[in-house]
Each structure stands twice: as structure tokens, then as C-alpha cells.
Amino acid sequence: MNFLESVQMAGKTLLANKLRSALTMLGIIIGNGSVIAMIGIGEGGQKFVANQLNSLGPNILFVIPGNEEVQRVSRDVTRTLVLEDAKAIATQVPTIAATSAELNSRQVVTYKNRNTDVNIIGTTPSFLTVRDFEVATGRFFTDIDMKRSNQVVVLGAKLKEKLFGNTNPVSQQIRIKNASFQVIGVLTDKGSNLGVDYDESALVPILTSANRLVGKTSPYGLEVTYIVASAKDADSVDAAEFQITNLLRQRHKLVGENDFTIRTQKDALQTVGQISGALTTMLAAIAGISLFVGGIGIMNIMLVSVTERTQEIGLRKAIGATQQDILLQFIIEAVIVSVIGGLVGTAVGVGCIILVSALTPLEASISIVSITMAVGISGGIGLFFGVVPARRAAQLDPIVALRSA
Structure with missing residues (x-):
């Protein structure tokens, strides 16, 4: 057969x-x-x-308080970064195109009879450039808004829908922690990054956040949750990481281990x-x-x-x-x-x-x-x-x- x-x-x-x-x-x-x-x-x-990581922005580096060992042991990391560190990185690191700092907190946001507990992000005007965000309606806050600690706020797309529905929120007043803020803009849909959903967040000038919402707790300057820096191009990321490390060690007068951690998109990927x-x-x-x-x-x-x-x-x-x-x-x-x-x-x-x-x-x-x-x-x-x-x-x-x- x-x-x-x-x-x-x-x-x-x-x-x-x-x-x-x-x-x-x-x-x-x-x-x-x-x-x-x-x-x-x-x-x-x-x-x-x-x-999601690529949507964070081009050639991004995150500078986070605390070294890796401390972060593994405890989530409650002492904030060792201040706003002046971000300004120093922007002006003294040649491979960096722009930097922004973020000071995050949870607060109740109220509009008329609607209220919700959201993430309030205090940040700088360079946020849009560094994080590759866009404003859908209105405008973003400026250097003048930050210097004057103006009580202005930019809403994430989902937060805008929760509070205002189909109504245009620009020029409306909302309350954050019993303080009145004027809505000046709405961000486009972006989604969550590193556990933060920016679509459901509210962004305010970082000095306003420190003065009106969070308070200053450090004698060395305005503490920040983390610093975000954008390298000039993909080839500059490694050099930028090295230069930022040297700069912060000098500024913090470190002899032993770093009191900060730098993470790049490449590391995350x-x-x-x-x-x-x-x-x-x-x-x-x-x-x-x-x-x-x-x-x-x-x-x-x-x-x-x-x-x-x-x-x-x-x-x-x-x-x-x-x-x-x-x-x-x-x-x-x-x-x-x-x-x-x-x-x-x-x-x-x-x-x-x-x-x-x-x-x-x-x-x-x-x-x-x-x-x-x-x-x-x-x-x-x-x-x-x-x-x-x-x-x-x-x-x-x-x-x-x-x-x-």
C-alpha cells in the first residue's frame, strides 16, 4: 500500500x-x-x-527625587529636587532643549453643584513643549501668569467633560481647595503617562500651586515632584543624562550616592x-x-x-x-x-x-x-x-x- x-x-x-x-x-x-x-x-x-511612552514627548528624561535603592524600599521619598534645579538644567546643560517641573497634589475641584477629586499638576509654561501636549481650546498659562501666581487653570479633556459637558469652559470660574481659579484653556486628549491621567487632571502655574494649594515646605526652594527635560535630539540623550547628573551632584553637594534618579524613554522601553x-x-x-x-x-x-x-x-x-x-x-x-x-x-x-x-x-x-x-x-x-x-x-x-x- x-x-x-x-x-x-x-x-x-x-x-x-x-x-x-x-x-x-x-x-x-x-x-x-x-x-x-x-x-x-x-x-x-x-x-x-x-x-504611551513615546507620547510622553520627544527624547524625554525624567529626574526623580531619591536614588533607586530608596525608591525600592519606600514610596515615601523625600523630595530632593527644587524648581531652581530645573532652571539650572535648562540654562547650564547644552544638550537640553527645554525643561519643565511638576508639583502634583490631589484636590477637590468644584463647578456649581459638580465636584470631583482630581490630580492638580503645578507646572511651568514650557510643559507643552517638553511633554508634546497641545491646547484644544483657549490658551496655556504664560511666564507672567507664573511670576504673578495668577489663579488660572487648564483642564484635561475628560475633566472638562465631567465639569462642563458640552459648554465652553474658557473664562468660567472653578474652585480648587476653596480658592477660585479662572479656566483659560483645555488640553487635547492625551491619555495617562507614568500613572498620571492628564485627561482627568487640572494644570496650574507651579508657583500658584505652591502658594495657594500645597505650600512651601523646603528651606532650599520650591520642592517639585519631578523634573522633565527634553534633549535636543535622540543622539543627545545619553550625554544629557551624564551632564544633568554632574550638575545636580554639584548643586546638591553630594559626595556619596545620588539623591535623585534619571530615567529615559529608552530605559523605560x-x-x-x-x-x-x-x-x-x-x-x-x-x-x-x-x-x-x-x-x-x-x-x-x-x-x-x-x-x-x-x-x-x-x-x-x-x-x-x-x-x-x-x-x-x-x-x-x-x-x-x-x-x-x-x-x-x-x-x-x-x-x-x-x-x-x-x-x-x-x-x-x-x-x-x-x-x-x-x-x-x-x-x-x-x-x-x-x-x-x-x-x-x-x-x-x-x-x-x-x-x-
Whole structure:
């Protein structure tokens, strides 16, 4: 019997037991679909976070109070950065194009009978340039607003909807911590960055925040939550990090460890890539367990099939079929089940990826490599787990097989 006849006979056998064949494929279908979907969604999550980091602004460096060891041990880090540090970076570091500082606090914002607890961001006029934000309506505050500690506020897009709905908020008065502020502008949609949702935040001049909302607590100047600096270009980021480190060490008169940490977009992207890659691998491995379970299911069903088809095997061997013919037929049946299950599972996985992309912000991607690997592995599983029942069928004695029937 040649290979083509073995394939035809295997196909007829599987079609004669459609329900059993379908149930045998189920484990492979679930395994393949899960592996492909998990890898695609994991890559989509990685792209989503990378886009969020890129939206922070071009060539951004974050200067954060406290060294890395202190930050790991405690969230309550003493603020070691002041507004004068940001001004020094802007004027004394040649590789920096612009800097801004942020002083964050939680306050209740009220407009008429509507109130909400939001993040109040005290910042500088250079915020728009450094963070690559745009004003949708009105204007942003100026150097004059900051020097005079004017009580003006720029609203995030979502906060504007909460407080004003479809009404234009520009020139309206809102209250922040019992102080009246005039709305002068609304930012475009941006989303959250580093855990801060700017769409639901309110931005005020940093001196106004210190004088009216937070208060000054340091004898060395106005403490800030962190400083954000924009390098002149991507090639200047490493040099800017080195120069900022030297400048702040001199300003803070440090001898030992730094009392600040500098983080760049490149560092953040590498960290995100490592974490998301590990999570994707872990999820794919968990999903891959179902492929193994599916292979065991194939072996179990094929062993049952050998028992049920004892008479057929005996008859075929009695009329001249060799052990190799019987072995080949059962292996082909197992591989066909695995490959068809793999293809159906691939369709299910791709469908899940398309659905996730349509219903969520994740740009889940279809990986040709993962599809090829999943289908190849499923075929290999069919071959591996099909060998035991195939060998058992091939080794049946024809006389014993005919008698047992």
C-alpha cells in the first residue's frame, strides 16, 4: 500500500467517526488558538505601552527625587529636587532643549453643584513643549501668569467633560481647595503617562500651586515632584543624562550616592519590553500546556480506536498488509487530526486577535512565526503521541486479532 492510499484510508476512517474526531481535535484547537492569541495580545500590549511612552514627548528624561535603592524600599521619598534645579538644567546643560517641573497634589475641584477629586499638576509654561501636549481650546498659562501666581487653570479633556459637558469652559470660574481659579484653556486628549491621567487632571502655574494649594515646605526652594527635560535630539540623550547628573551632584553637594534618579524613554522601553516579553512567554507556555493535553487526548482516542478496530487490523494483515502499512495508517490519522485541529485553532486564535484589536486599545498583531510554530508543534504532537497506538496496532497478531473479533 502506498502513501496516498494510506492517507485516503485514514481520511475515510476519520470521516466515519466525525464526532470522535472532532472531540479529539478539541484539545489541539484550544491549545493552538490560545498560544496564537496570547502571543498576539502580548505583542499588542507591548506596542500599546511603547506608544504611551513615546507620547510622553520627544527624547524625554525624567529626574526623580531619591536614588533607586530608596525608591525600592519606600514610596515615601523625600523630595530632593527644587524648581531652581530645573532652571539650572535648562540654562547650564547644552544638550537640553527645554525643561519643565511638576508639583502634583490631589484636590477637590468644584463647578456649581459638580465636584470631583482630581490630580492638580503645578507646572511651568514650557510643559507643552517638553511633554508634546497641545491646547484644544483657549490658551496655556504664560511666564507672567507664573511670576504673578495668577489663579488660572487648564483642564484635561475628560475633566472638562465631567465639569462642563458640552459648554465652553474658557473664562468660567472653578474652585480648587476653596480658592477660585479662572479656566483659560483645555488640553487635547492625551491619555495617562507614568500613572498620571492628564485627561482627568487640572494644570496650574507651579508657583500658584505652591502658594495657594500645597505650600512651601523646603528651606532650599520650591520642592517639585519631578523634573522633565527634553534633549535636543535622540543622539543627545545619553550625554544629557551624564551632564544633568554632574550638575545636580554639584548643586546638591553630594559626595556619596545620588539623591535623585534619571530615567529615559529608552530605559523605560527596555524595561517594558523585558516585562511584557516575559509575560507573553509565560502566557504562551501556559496556553501550550493545552497542546500537550490535546496530544494525550489524541493518544487515548487512538488507543481506543485500535481496540475497536482489532478485527479490521487482523483482516488487513491476513490479506497481506505489513506492520509498516498499519503503522503508517495510524500515524497519518493522528497527524491529520493534529494538523486540522491546528488550522482550526489558528483561525480561532486569529479571530480572537481581531476581536481584541476591535474592542480594546491594544494593537494586537498576528504573528506569522507563532502561527507557523503552533501548527508545526501540533503536527509534531500528533506524530509523537500517535506512535504508541500505531505501534500497538502494527504489532497485533492477525490470528489473535481475528479470534478476538
